[in-house]
Amino acid sequence: MRVNKWGVGVMLAAAVLLTGCSAGATDKPAESKPSGGASQEAEAPTSDCPELKEGDTVDGSALSTCIAEAMSDTAGYAAKTTVMGIESTAKFNPAEKAIESISPVGSLIALGDDVWVKSATSDWQAADPSSSDPVIAALSATAADVTSLDPAAAAAGISGDFTVTGTGERLGEKVYLLSGTVEQQGTPVDVVFEVTEDYVSLASTSSASVEGQSVEVAMEITEWDVKQDIVAPL
Template identity: 50%
Template sequence: MHVRTWRLGATLLAMTMLVGCSGAAEHPTTEPTSPEKPQEQPSQAPSEATSTDADCPELRVGATIDGQVFADCVTEAIRATAGYAIRTTVLGIETTAAYNPSERAIATTTAAGSAIVIGDDVYVKPPLSPWQRADTESEDPLVVALSKGAMRGSLVDPAAAVKNITGTLHVTGTDSRLGEDVFVLTGTIQAQGAPVEVAYGITDDYAPLASTSVAEVNGQRAQTVTEVTEWDVHQDIVAPL
């Protein structure tokens, strides 16, 4: 039980840090970008990117992007969607999740259990138990872990997971993700006070089409890979009770 609970906690932590950075198309057929192997393009002199609109810098190979600026632009792209669904793998555990940002509604499912958040209402379901309201003082450690994870503010609002990113990202190349041309951004950011090696596949209008991250969780290096399954599609998230 201790091992299962620890792995669940690590999964929830990784989701909290990166859940906002998912793909943007249906039925992906390619793997997300890897920090170690971006597709290199002819180098250009690094420079701070200039803006293509009122707020967000232009993405081009060789540019550097401030982490907070990047976070703001991705946040706006996320919040503009009607809803989206992602698949995340961390420590060998696969999580599927659906979001309706305007309703603050989230549904997540892992081998360790499921959770639904709709506004301020939180429900959890361990694998062998029925749905119940979240309870951080339950005698079941899985209920406690699921409840605490689901109640995190950055899970209630996925865009909040990226809003405090610091550091610098480098546009190291271009790629194709989910039928879209993307820029590959790599770097080391700070998430919840910890360094995280990241690679993103981002369209020129900051829709995040793929992400890979490597962070240390409880002394173990954990790689998180996120890919989209639906983008800008309202998700069917309803209260289970």
């Protein structure tokens, strides 16, 4: 897929918009921790999180708190995201503030306060928001809040009502499909979260119209509660 300068900007803006720009869920302390991989049972959050049942409605602020609490204490996890047909992979180690996001269009690695980026045609380099390369500039600007790349951050600060519309399975666990509409930067975004009974969000789909372009972002966690191998590229 060929992506021009305008397309790169829209794609990156849409990815950040649709995956959430609020403070990352990992910023909140947790009193419980999912024990091991997603195939293993995890303890439910200790706050007053409602039991999930098909047909029930859950308040978005309560959903946000419950997901953030459930996902805040983990060794690490990996995820796959698709934006406008372009697939990226990501790894996260919250305790180390380490994030790696790799895609055919542009990639980013952050280790604490150190951030490196690269486009499809460049080598790894230190983040530079003023770069003449639109991909480097866009990725560097995004790096100002790298938590926006974290799938767990998609649930932070959501509001409105979410309805349990069905069930499915992810990583060997039963998940509940919670559907609703949130507003991000003035744009209505239709969201479906796939959440375990203990509120770990293992997947989400978000769709919206950005600058006249219909955009869908699909995210799924491929490995949960496993420390990821993230190293500096330079």
